[in-house]
Amino acid sequence: DAKTTQPPSMDCAEGRAANLPCNHSTISGNEYVYWYRQIHSQGPQYIIHGLKNNETNEMASLIITEDRKSSTLILPHATLRDTAVYYCIVRPYNQAGTALIFGKGTTLSVSS
Amino acid sequence: KAGVTQTPRYLIKTRGQQVTLSCSPISGHRSVSWYQQTPGQGLQFLFEYFSETQRNKGNFPGRFSGRQFSNSRSEMNVSTLELGDSALYLCASSFPGQRNTNYGYTFGSGTRLTVV
Numbered sequence: 452d453a454k455t456t457q458p459p460s461m462d463c464a465e466g467r468a469a470n471l472p473c474n475h476s477t478i479s480g481n482e483y484v485y486w487y488r489q490i491h492s493q494g495p496q497y498i499i500h501g502l503k504n505n506e507t508n509e510m511a512s513l514i515i516t517e518d519r520k521s522s523t524l525i526l527p528h529a530t531l532r533d534t535a536v537y538y539c540i541v542r543p544y545n546q547a548g549t550a551l552i553f554g555k556g557t558t559l560s561v562s563s
Numbered sequence: 564k565a566g567v568t569q570t571p572r573y574l575i576k577t578r579g580q581q582v583t584l585s586c587s588p589i590s591g592h593r594s595v596s597w598y599q600q601t602p603g604q605g606l607q608f609l610f611e612y613f614s615e616t617q618r619n620k621g622n623f624p625g626r627f628s629g630r631q632f633s634n635s636r637s638e639m640n641v642s643t644l645e646l647g648d649s650a651l652y653l654c655a656s657s658f659p660g661q662r663n664t665n666y667g668y669t670f671g672s673g674t675r676l677t678v679v
Contacts, residue, residue: 466610485667494567494653494670495606538606549670550596551655552605 453554455539460558469526471557473539476520483544484515486524488535495538499526529561565590565609567656567671575677581642584674588635588656597629600651613639649678
């Protein structure tokens with residue numbers, strides 16, 4: 452079973468920041484938080500990952516709480532192309548034999 | 564750099580038949596994992612191979628099997644197809660332990676299997 456809890460859906464206006472929350476209260480010390488997204492009919496796409504520090508890349512920012520029990524993915528300026536299902540996953544870093552276990556994810560709808 | 568290639572893209576089979584799906588990982592990636600995606604169950608992990616060895620397996624019946632070749636290409640096979648096997652089958656590759664630019668898995672576009 453997935454070790455994360457996400458809201459089933461969220462809406463965001465184009466150009467505004469999209470803040471997607473994720474709860475992972477049972478996360479272990481060696482587990483990272485990964486975010487993927489899946490645009491309709493395509494394979495999931497890696498977005499970002501982190502252990503305990505906040506992370507930022509060209510796609511998004513990841514804010515992890517100090518107790519590591521929850522995190523927020525931030526898309527700073529959402530566009531229509533960001534409409535997708537977003538998955539929050541916890542697993543040990545890039546370790547062979549440890550699968551990505553997907554939950555239901557959050558369906559983000561960006562509208563103009 | 565070529566991405567993960569899955570063939571065929573679409574497939575229609577009859578109940579009781581068997582099917583083989585192929586996945587070519589990104590050059591240099593040695594781990595390949597397979598997922599099944601259906602509207603009802605979402606994305607479910609099937610199995611993962613690393614250096615030709617199955618390292619992890621999801622909760623699927625024995626009709627689902629896979630293998631990995633020395634060049635890291637992988638195939639999965641489903642025997643005695645059932646209507647419920649209709650799904651999008653996704654393959655992902657990674658290089659465990661290496662800090663590549665993705666830091667994670669790269670997925671292919673999938674094979675859409677329809678069982679009639």
